[in-house]
Amino acid sequence: MKIIVDAMGGDKAPEEVVKGALNASNNPEIEIILVGDEKKIRPYLKDSDKNIEIVNAQEVITYDEQPVNAIRKKKDSSIVKGLKMLKDKKAQAMVSAGSTGALMAGGLLILGRLEGIDRPAIATLCPTAKGPILMLDIGANSEVKPKNLVQFAVMGSIYSKEILNKYNPTVGLLNIGTEEEKGNSVVKTAYSELKQISSVNFKGNIEARNIFDGDFDVVVCDGFTGNIFLKTVEGFGMYIFHQLKNEIKKSPRYLAGAALLKPAIEKIRSSMDYSEYGGAMFLGIDGVLVKCHGSSDSKAIENGINVAYNSVISSINEKLREGLKSVTEKGE
Amino acid sequence: MKIIVDAMGGDKAPEEVVKGALNASNNPEIEIILVGDEKKIRPYLKDSDKNIEIVNAQEVITYDEQPVNAIRKKKDSSIVKGLKMLKDKKAQAMVSAGSTGALMAGGLLILGRLEGIDRPAIATLCPTAKGPILMLDIGANSEVKPKNLVQFAVMGSIYSKEILNKYNPTVGLLNIGTEEEKGNSVVKTAYSELKQISSVNFKGNIEARNIFDGDFDVVVCDGFTGNIFLKTVEGFGMYIFHQLKNEIKKSPRYLAGAALLKPAIEKIRSSMDYSEYGGAMFLGIDGVLVKCHGSSDSKAIENGINVAYNSVISSINEKLREGLKSVTEKGE
Numbered sequence: 001m002k003i004i005v006d007a008m009g010g011d012k013a014p015e016e017v018v019k020g021a022l023n024a025s026n027n028p029e030i031e032i033i034l035v036g037d038e039k040k041i042r043p044y045l046k047d048s049d050k051n052i053e054i055v056n057a058q059e060v061i062t063y064d065e066q067p068v069n070a071i072r073k074k075k076d077s078s079i080v081k082g083l084k085m086l087k088d089k090k091a092q093a094m095v096s097a098g099s100t101g102a103l104m105a106g107g108l109l110i111l112g113r114l115e116g117i118d119r120p121a122i123a124t125l126c127p128t129a130k131g132p133i134l135m136l137d138i139g140a141n142s143e144v145k146p147k148n149l150v151q152f153a154v155m156g157s158i159y160s161k162e163i164l165n166k167y168n169p170t171v172g173l174l175n176i177g178t179e180e181e182k183g184n185s186v187v188k189t190a191y192s193e194l195k196q197i198s199s200v201n202f203k204g205n206i207e208a209r210n211i212f213d214g215d216f217d218v219v220v221c222d223g224f225t226g227n228i229f230l231k232t233v234e235g236f237g238m239y240i241f242h243q244l245k246n247e248i249k250k251s252p253r254y255l256a257g258a259a260l261l262k263p264a265i266e267k268i269r270s271s272m273d274y275s276e277y278g279g280a281m282f283l284g285i286d287g288v289l290v291k292c293h294g295s296s297d298s299k300a301i302e303n304g305i306n307v308a309y310n311s312v313i314s315s316i317n318e319k320l321r322e323g324l325k326s327v328t329e330k331g332e
Numbered sequence: 333m334k335i336i337v338d339a340m341g342g343d344k345a346p347e348e349v350v351k352g353a354l355n356a357s358n359n360p361e362i363e364i365i366l367v368g369d370e371k372k373i374r375p376y377l378k379d380s381d382k383n384i385e386i387v388n389a390q391e392v393i394t395y396d397e398q399p400v401n402a403i404r405k406k407k408d409s410s411i412v413k414g415l416k417m418l419k420d421k422k423a424q425a426m427v428s429a430g431s432t433g434a435l436m437a438g439g440l441l442i443l444g445r446l447e448g449i450d451r452p453a454i455a456t457l458c459p460t461a462k463g464p465i466l467m468l469d470i471g472a473n474s475e476v477k478p479k480n481l482v483q484f485a486v487m488g489s490i491y492s493k494e495i496l497n498k499y500n501p502t503v504g505l506l507n508i509g510t511e512e513e514k515g516n517s518v519v520k521t522a523y524s525e526l527k528q529i530s531s532v533n534f535k536g537n538i539e540a541r542n543i544f545d546g547d548f549d550v551v552v553c554d555g556f557t558g559n560i561f562l563k564t565v566e567g568f569g570m571y572i573f574h575q576l577k578n579e580i581k582k583s584p585r586y587l588a589g590a591a592l593l594k595p596a597i598e599k600i601r602s603s604m605d606y607s608e609y610g611g612a613m614f615l616g617i618d619g620v621l622v623k624c625h626g627s628s629d630s631k632a633i634e635n636g637i638n639v640a641y642n643s644v645i646s647s648i649n650e651k652l653r654e655g656l657k658s659v660t661e662k663g664e
Contacts, residue, residue, distance in 0.1 A: 064511065129571060142508060142516040176474060176559040179396065184474040184556055208560045209567030224516055227508040228540045228557055232564040235541030239461060240572060240600060247596035257592025264579035264586050268572060 001029055002091035003308050007036030008060045008078040009098025011295045017097065018044040020301025025051040030309060033091055035082040036060075057081040060098075063294070067101035071109055079103060083110040086287050093288035093308035095279060097296040104140050107285040114317065116324035119144065120284030121152045122223070122291065123159060124230070127271050130214025134160045134169075136283060138226035146189035149173065149220055151324075153200045155283040156218035158323040162314045169217035172206030174225060180204070186222070199327055237272045241265075279304030281311065283320065288312050333361055334423035335640050339368030340392045340410040341430025343627045349429065350376040352633025357383040362641060365423055367414040368392075389413040395626070399433035403441055411435060415442040418619050425620035425640035427611060429628040435621065436472050436614065443619040446649065448656035451476065452616030453484045454555070454623065455491060456562070459603050462546025466492045466501075468615060470558035478521035481505065481552055483656075485532045487615040488550035490655040494646045501549035504538030506557060512536070518554070531659055569604045573597075611636030613643065615652065620644050 005021045007014040014036055021032045022045070031051045034041055038056040045052060059077035061070045074080055079098055083106045086094045096103055100122065113120060121137035136152050137144070153171050160169035173191055175183040180191055182205060194202040206216050208229060221229070244265075248254045258265075279290035279300075288311045292304040337353045339346040346368055353364045354377070363383045366373055370388040377384060391409035393402040406412055411430055415438045418426045428435055432454065445452060453469035468484050469476070485503050492501035505523055507515040512523055514537060526534040538548050540561060553561070576597075580586045590597070611622035611632075620643045624636040643649075 066513075127571075129574065139508060142514075174560065176471060176556055176563075181398075182474075207567075208563035209570070211564075212567045212571035224508055225557065225560055228506065228560055229564050231508075231540035232543075232561050233568050235539075235544045236565050236568055237572070238541070239459075239544035240569070240604075242461065243600045243603065244596065247599060248593070250596075253592050254596050257589045257594075257596075260585050260589025261580070261593060262589075264576065264582075264589075267579060268575045271575065272572075 001093070001309060001312055002031045002033055003305055004033045004035055004082045004085055004091045004094040005301070005305065006078045006082050006094070006096035006098050007034040007041050008057070009096040010292065010301075012297060013097065014041050015044055016296065016298045017301050019298035020296070021052065021305065022049060023298060023302045024305035025049070027309070030305065032305075033085070035085070036078045055081060055085065061102045063099045065099065065102065067099065067105035068109070070099075070102050071106045079106050080110070083107065083287075086289070087111055092312045093290065095290045095292060095301070095304045095308050097292035097294055097301065097304075100139055100291055103289065103291055104282065107282050107287065107289050111285050111287040111289070114284050114286050114320055114324060116327070117151055117155070117284035119148045119151070120282055121148075121155065122280045123156060123283050124280035126211060126219070126230070126233070128212045128214030132164075133211070133214060133217055133219065134164060135211075135219045135221070135226060135229070137221065137223040138230050138280060139223045140282070141223040143224070144186060144222040146186055146193055149186070149190035149222070150193050150197065151284070153194055153202065153218065153220045154197065154323060154327055155320055156220060157200050158320050159281065159283060159316065160217045162316055162319045163310060164217070166217045168201050170201050170203045170215070171218040171220060172203055172216035174208065174211075174219050174221035174229070175205035176207065178205045178207060197327060199323065233272070241269060279307050281307065286317065288317065333425070333641060333644055334363045334365055335637055336365045336367055336414045336417055336423045336426040337633070337637065338410045338414050338426070338428035338430050339366040339373050340389070341428040342624065342633075344629060345429065346373050347376055348628065348630045349633050351630035352628070353384065353637065354381060355630060355634045356637035357381070359641070362637065364637075365417070367417070368410045387413060387417070393431055393434045395431045397431065397434065399431065399437035400441070402431075402434050403438045411438050412442070415439065415619075418621070419443055424644045425622065427622045427624060427633070427636045427640050429624035429626055429633065429636070432471055432623055435623055439614050439617040439619065439621050443617050443621070446616050446618050446652055446656060448659070449483055449487070449616035451480045451483070452614055453480075453487065454612045455488060455615050456612040458543060458551070458562070458565070460544045460546030464496075465543070465546060465549055465551065466496060467543075467551045467553070467558060467561070469553065469555040470562050470612060471555045472614070473555040475556070476518060476554040478518055478525055481518070481522035481554065482525050482529065483616070484552045485526055485534065485550065486529065486655060486659055487652055488552060489532050490651050491613065491615060491648065492549045494648055494651045495642060496549070498549045500533050502533050502535045502547070503550040503552060504535055504548035506540065506543075506551050506553035506561070507537035508539065510537045510539060529659060531655065565604070573601060611639050613639065618649065620649065
């Protein structure tokens with residue numbers, strides 16, 4: 001399987017991206033196509049590196065560029081070139097740690113949407129007491145209509161079932177209370193619509209504090225709320241460990257205790273680490289497109305490539321297409 | 333100063349509420365009026381308890397009641413009776429751990445709004461690396477207009493300055509990116525309006541992960557987003573400590589380490605504890621009304637009463653009135 005990797009995307013590109021791609025290419029079934037500035041990529045490759053091809057792209061789309069403009073203007077950027085190759089079936093998937101906005105805009109303009117989807121969503125895994133669960137949208141759509149939330153629920157259910165092997169996955173709507181009448185008008189309407197969809201095992205509203213219990217397999221929300229949730233987890237996790245570190249420094253007794261506890265603390269810390277979970281998936285785009293965190297190191301890139309690999313193996317987009325078709329046909 | 337305490341509000345009422353009220357009344361300047369079912373309250377009081385008065389109220393408004401209906405129908409509830417006494421100046425403030433929705437509805441219907449405020453907000457403290465900061469709205473308004481966010485910013489600034497003693501407090505708008513063009517249409521418009529308000533030291537957008545750095549004194553958001561943020565912090569904090577506990581059990585080495593580290597861990601845990609911060613303030617209501625967490629113990633109630641006490645001492649509503657007036661007069 002050929003997987004395109006945007007060598008220029010992310011704060012640690014190209015070095016960490018190339019390293020991650022090299023590690024992923026140890027899987028003999030994966031062939032990597034690195035897209036980016038060849039002069040900057042080449043130093044990190046050895047002659048012996050097999051399964052790696054370079055496609056030169058001179059431009060880079062940065063985080064602060066207006067996404068649609070950037071996609072239209074920078075034809076020789078790693079994102080545009082990579083997406084065009086994916087569109088032309090030169091590869092089966094693409095992985096990038098570049099601008100989320102540019103990837104979404106490029107995905108829509110170059111690859112297009114799956115039939116039945118008005119707005120694609122970004123889905124990611126979130127750690128819970130019962131293992132990772134799926135959350136979407138986490139940042140593609142800062143404003144949504146109820147039908148978008150319904151489509152996210154359908155896609156999330158299929159992804160959870162096919163890729164995460166959950167049987168009849170339970171779906172919750174992220175809200176500020178569990179009662180049906182809670183929340184803003186969008187979630188209230190989405191709630192009543194979701195109750196009608198037989199292909200979604202909808203269990204009602206879920207509050208943010210209960211996500212970590214792991215009783216819901218899929219949590220659906222708009223991209224603004226999802227992004228606030230994820231960044232709160234990220235920031236608060238860092239804050240707690242930072243506070244702990246400060247406290248520990250204050251006494252030899254604490255230092256001794258911390259030395260004994262270190263492996264346990266590290267285990268918890270890494271269970272929260274986005275890089276363990278690989279990338280986030282653009283669901284609803286007509287192509288397998290995985291987004292890694294902007295500060296991805298080689299491990300995160302490698303995991304992102306593995307997410308892409310598993311998605312292709314599972315024919316996720318065909319499954320999504322079938323699932324969406326059956327919802328539409330039933331007039332649900 | 334007389335402070336009304338809703339003896340029936342919260343999961344641990346009336347016992348913990350009465351205990352908290354008793355502790356607060358050790359301050360000779362505080363006289364408590366407990367409103368609620370006298371037969372249920374009396375057993376927790378001794379004859380020697382001074383500074384405590386009971387006003388009998390037979391009804392209780394529960395969490396699952398529709399707030400406006402409950403306020404209209406249950407005239408003999410602790411919330412309605414307490415708010416009416418506050419309106420009639422029988423006391424200077426009221427504290428309750430009851431239904432947020434009912435308190436807000438009752439506050440609006442019985443006490444009314446401050447001039448210049450379209451929608452009151454609930455403000456609370458959030459722990460950060462540089463001490464607690466103020467956050468609002470955390471749940472009163474699940475849908476807002478840009479002008480509501482602007483009013484929250486004005487009120488938050490005044491509260492931060494007058495009650496938290498911050499000099500020229502910095503204000504941030506909670507968003508999914510720091511650039512001006514990020515987010516949904518409401519926050520985008522609020523951003524451009526906030527730039528024009530000279531009485532607010534507006535520093536732009538803040539992402540959820542950066543709140544904990546403590547570089548902003550006031551964080552403004554709609555009540556849906558604020559509620560998601562707070563409950564994510566609550567749930568994720570519980571999750572991390574739960575995971576740590578589970579890991580520790582696995583080996584004698586970890587148990588030894590944990591015994592040494594315990595005071596440090598407890599210190600961090602309690603820094604996150606809502607009960608340390610007392611209550612949340614209803615800002616924009618014409619009266620000092622403090623809401624304690626639904627699962628408040630006596631300490632949380634006591635702290636909530638102290639928040640109310642400090643708000644009255646600082647004449648917070650007069651300060652808000654003046655501040656709002658100057659914004660309106662300038663046509664800002």
